[in-house]
Amino acid sequence: QVWVVESGGGLVQPGESLRLSCVASGSIFSIEAMGWYRQAPGKQRELVATITGGGRTDYADSVKGRFTVSRDNTKNLVSLQMNNLKPEDTAVYYCQARVRGADYWGQGTQVTVSS
Numbered sequence: 001q002v003w004v005v006e007s008g009g010g011l012v013q014p015g016e017s018l019r020l021s022c023v024a025s026g027s028i029f030s031i032e033a034m035g036w037y038r039q040a041p042g043k044q045r046e047l048v049a050t051i052t053g054g055g056r057t058d059y060a061d062s063v064k065g066r067f068t069v070s071r072d073n074t075k076n077l078v079s080l081q082m083n084n085l086k087p088e089d090t091a092v093y094y095c096q097a098r099v100r101g102a103d104y105w106g107q108g109t110q111v112t113v114s115s
Contacts, residue, residue, distance in 0.1 A: 001026045001027055002024060002025070002026040002027060002028060002097060002099050002102075002104040003024065003025050003026050003104075004022060004023075004024050004095050004096070004097050004104050004105060004106040005022065005023055005025075005095075005106055005107070006020060006021070006022045006093065006094070006095045006106040006107070006108065006109040007020070007021050007022075007109065008020040008021050008109060009093060009109030009110045009111045010110075010111070010112070011112045011113075011114065012085055012111075012112070012113055013113070013114070013115050014085060014086055014087060014113055014114075014115055015084055015085065016085055016113075017081070017082060017083045017084070017085065018082045018085060018111060019079060019080065019081050019082065020036065020079065020080040020082070020093055020095075020109060020111075021077065021078075021079045021080075022034065022036075022077065022078045022079070022095030022097075022106060023075065023076060023077050024076040024077075024095075024097040024099075024104065025076065027099075028076060028099055029099075029100075030053065030099075031053060031073075031076055031097050031098065031099055032052065032053060032098045032099065032100075032101075033050055033051065033052045033053070033096075033097075033098045034050070034051060034071055034076075034078035034095070034096065034097050034098070035047065035048070035049060035050030035051065035058075035069070035078070035095070035096045036048040036049050036050075036069065036078070036080045036093055036094070036095060036096070037093070037094045037096060038089075038091035038092065038093045038094065038111075039091055039092050039094070039108075040088075040090060040091040040092075043091075045094065046060065047060055048060055048063055048067065048080065048093070049063065049067055049068075049069035049080060050069070050096075051069045051070070051071045051078060053071075053073060055071070057069055062088075063082075063089075066082065066083050066084045066085075067080060067081065067082050067083070068080070068081045068083075069081075076097075078095065078097075080093070082111070085111075085113045086113060087113050087114060088113075089111060089113050090111060090112050090113050090114070091111060092108040092109065092110055092111075093108065093109050093110075093111050094106055094108045
């Protein structure tokens with residue numbers, strides 16, 4: 001069993017920053033990849049950013065240059081630094097951990113960008 005827990009969501013104004021964190025725990029030998037996805041009301045869940053154990057990253061075009069994903073393999077932790085937030089970034093953000101080919105998800109954390 002693998003557990004994934006996010007933290008760090010909240011309400012911010014446009015242009016402000018927010019940092020999300022996620023920790024995976026449980027029956028983990030190694031995590032192949034960790035990442036962040038988001039789902040806005042009425043929309044499908046979409047990729048935000050992912051990072052492999054070797055540090056290779058991938059970002060959605062809409063967040064390139066504004067968001068940075070990082071990972072601490074020793075702690076099974078992944079973070080998402082979000083700068084210059086926009087109203088269209090408003091969504092529930094989910095952390096994902098891929099372990100032995102299976103994806104595990106957190107419960108989600110709300111990020112709201114509004115003036």
